[in-house]
Amino acid sequence: MSQAGIAPTGKHLVVTTLCVNNTTHEISLDSRVTLLDALRDVLGLTGTKKGCDQGACGACTVIIEGQRVLSCLMLVAACEGQHVVTIEGLAVGDELHPMQAAFLHCDAFQCGYCTPGQILSAVCAVEEVHAGVPSHVTPEVRQTVNAVTLTDEEIRERMSGNLCRCAAYPNIVAAVRQILSAEVRS
C-alpha cells in the first residue's frame, strides 16, 4: 500500500524542508509519502496515529501553522516550509500541556489510540473559540462579537472531527470544559 514508498528511493524523489516541533528537517522522500507516514516512519514520531488513512477519523490530526489538519491526506512534498506540531511537541519537558493534564484528570480516553489527535484537536478548538469563529451549532453565524457561547453542544460539535470508538466523548467534553473554565477563572 502507500507505505511502500517510504524508503528514500523511487522514481520521484522530492526534497522537502519542514519544521516539526521546532526542529527543522530536510528530507528526501518519494512524492507519494504522506506527512503521517513520514512523521511515524521517517522521523520516529509515532504519537501521531493512523486510524482510517482516508480522512474520516481524526486520529492523525496535527497542527500546521496553527491549524488542526489531517496528516494522512497531506503529502510531505506539499508541506515545504511548514511548521508542524505533533503530540510530542505539546509538553514542555516533563510538564504536560494543560490539555494533556485535563485529559488525564477527566479519564478522557480508554485505549488511547485516538487520544493524541483528540488532544491536538482540543487545543485548536479552544483557540478557535477564543477567535470567536462559529461552528455548525452556533446559533447565529452573523454575530462576531461574543459570537460563541461555549455550551457542551459547541464542544461536542467542535470535537466531532475525532472519532473515539471507546466513546470517551463525555469525558473529552469535560476536559475541554475544564480548560475553558480554568481560563475564565484566571
Add this chain to the structure above:
Amino acid sequence: MKAFAFQRVTDAEDAVRALAARSGSMFLAGGTTLVDLMKVDVLTPDTIVGVRPLGLSSIDVSDEAITVGANVTNSHLAWHPVVRDRYPVLSEAILSGATTQIRNMATVAGNILQRTRCSYFRDIHALCNRRQPGSGCDALNGFNRGHAVLGVSEHCIATHPSDMCVAMAVLDADVHTVRPDGTKRSLPFGEFHHAPGDTPHVEVSLEHGELITHIVIPHLPAARRSHGVRDSLAAAFGVDPADVRVLVPFVGGAFGAGLRVWPHTILAALAARVTKRPVKLVLTRAQMFTSIGHRPNTIQQLSLGATRDGQLTAIEHISTSSIGMSDELFYPITNGTTDGYACPNVTTRATQIRQSVPTPGWMRAPGEAEGSFALESAIDELSYALGIDPIELRVKNHAHVHPESGLPWSSNALLECYRKGAERFGWSARNPKPRSMRNGRQLVGYGMARAALIAFQPACKAIASIRRDGTAFVRSGATDIGPGPYTVMTMLAADCLGAPIERVQFSLGDSAMPKAPAEGGSGLTGALGNAVQAACVDLVRAFVGRVTADASSPLKGCRMEDITVRDGGIQITDDPARFETYAEILARHGLDEITVEGESAPPGETSSTAMVARAGRFVPFTAPSTGARAHAGAYAAHFVEVHVDPDLGTVRVARVVSAVDGGRILNPKTARSQIIGGIAGGIGMALLEETVSDRTGRLATTSLAEYVVAANADVRDVEVLFVGQPDSMSPLGTKGVGELAIAGMGAAIANAVYHATGTRVRSLPISIEKVLGNEA
C-alpha cells in the same frame, strides 16, 4: 498509490503551463479529495503540480462583491467575519459538512472540484461510467440510498457532495480561471457543474490545465491477547511456542476483534520469515471490514404470552444468524432470554446459516446485544398492549431466582436499578401515551430497557514480587484494550500489599509473562484481579512466614489473621508499634526479592479448554467460601430520552441514565467510562451503524464515511449510577462491566422512539426511512 512526479511552481502561469504539458497531470491543493482517491487508485496522475504555494489565499471585500482566492481554506471562508455577516448561508453550508480538520485543509477550489462519494466510483473493481466511461453503473441497482433523485441519467445517479457549492449557486457566484494559453475567463456557478447525462465523466466546464484562481460572490440585494497469538503463530509455523514471543503493551480498541488471531498476523509473520527482515503490516480501513470479524446479521422472532394483569406465561425466541462458509463461532443470540424473566414456559433456538460472507466474530456483548433488542422491544410492546407501565411490567416479572434451575442469584440488584434509575431520570414525568410529549416542535420520547450479562471468569495467573528497595512488581500476560487493567491492577496490588501506589509497578502484554486470558467476555478484571489478589496475599503470607520465626523481628510469632498491611510493610493489627517494612525484612534475611505466583480459577464446573471455559458463563458458579451454588451476572436498567423531528424523522438521543449493578466497582472512574462506551456503542448500533452488501455481495460501506459510528456530537447527556453490593461468587466481588451497557441500549432507544412517534421500528439501525414509516 501509483508513482508520480511532484512539481513545484511559483505562479499561476507556470502552473497551467506545467499541467497542460502532460495529459495525466493534476493540481494538488488541500489534498482531501485527491490524496484520498489516489490512495485507492481511483485517480492516478503521473504528475502532481502543487498549487498551494501560488498564494491565491486571501478574501478581499469590496462594496460590490467578495473575492475568494482559490486556495482559501473552507474554514477560513466559513469563519470570515464578512462572510458570516453577509452570506450566513455560505458559512452554515460549509460548517455543516466534514470536520474542522478537513475544513482547515480543503480549499474553496478543491471543494468545487471534489468528486462524488458514490462508493462505486471509489472502488476500482466496480463499474462506474464516471470513473471509466462506458463501463456501466453499479450504483443504479446497487447501494444507492444516498444517491440523486433529480437530474439523473441512465448512466449515472451520483451526487456532487459539496454543501458549499449549493450555497455558491444560490449566491450567483462566478468561477474565475486562467487557461493554459494564459487567457482568463469567468463562468457562472450555475453553468460550472454538469448533470451526468450521456457523459457523466465530464463533471465541470474546465479544459485540461485550466486553473481556478478565485471565486467572486456578488453582494445580495439587501443582503489483545498475547498468549493466544503466541500459540496460534507457533501452530501455524510448526515451531515451539517457547520460541515465539508476542509483545502487546498497548492495544487500540478491539471490542472483540482481538479474541482470535486473524489472517494478517500470520501473513506478517510469514512475510518476515520469507524476507528475513522485520515486517510491518497495516490493514486498510476497507480490509478491516472483511478480515477482522464483525457482528453477524440476525433475524429474530419473538413471541410473548401474558395474562391480562401482566404475568408472563410464555416466551419463544428464535434466531437465525450469519456465519462464514468455513469457520465456527459460538454466538448464542437467544441465551439471555432463557433467564431474563420469571416465566413458566420458555423456549429458545439459535440457528446459524452459512453464507458467502467474511467470517463474523465476537463483538462487544456477543448475543446479548442482539438478543436483548428483540426481547426488550417485545416486552415494551407488551406493556402498551396491556396498558401497564414498562417498568411495572418488568418488576412484576422479575426473576427472583434463576427461572430454569431454581437456584439463587449470587447477587442481583436489578430491582434497585429500575427504582434508582427511574427516580434519577424523572420517569414519573412521562405521559404514557405515544406522541404525547414535545419539546418545541420536536417529539419527545422516554424509553427504557433491562440489560444483563452473565458473569464469566476464565483461568488466569499472575506473579508478584517485592524487591530489596521495597518496590513491588506485579505482572501477567494479559492485555489492556482500554478498560484500564494497568490502572486498576496497580491500585489493587497496592491495596493488597499495603504499598504506596507509586511504589507498585504493574506490567502486562508480554507472552513471556504468566498465562492470562484474552480481554473479553467482561471477564478480565475478575480473572486477573483475583489472580493478582491471590499472588499479593500469598506474597504477604511469604513475608509473614519469614518473620514469624525470626527472633529479631518485631513481628515474631505473628499469623496471617493477626496482621494488617500499610506503608510498605506489615504491622500487628492491635499494636501499631509492632511494624516492619518489606525492605527491612528482605535486608535482614539477605534476600534480593520474594516472588510468588498466584492464580484464579473459574468458580464454576468447567474444564480448562477454551470453549468449555466460555460455556462457563452459562452454568452456576460455586461460592469459594461456602460451596453454595448460584448464578452470577451483572445487571443494568437504561433510561433514554430521544428527540425526533416529526418532519425529517431524525432521532437524537438527548440523554441517558443507566443504573448499573456490577458488583464491586474497583475504580468508579474507569468503570463509568466503560459504561459510557457501551452506551455510545448502543447509540451507534441503534441509530447509525449498518454494514450493507449489495446484490452482488459487495460490501458497500467500507469506510467511516459510509459505516457511521457515533461521534462526539451524538453522545450527549449521559449519567451512570452504580448500585448493588460486591458479589459473593468471586473473592474480588466484581461481575464485569465492559460489555453490559451495550446490551439493552438498542431496545431502550427503539422504545423511546416508539413513545415519541407511535412508530415501532423492529430493525436496526433506526433510520430516517423507518421512522417516517416508509420502510419496515
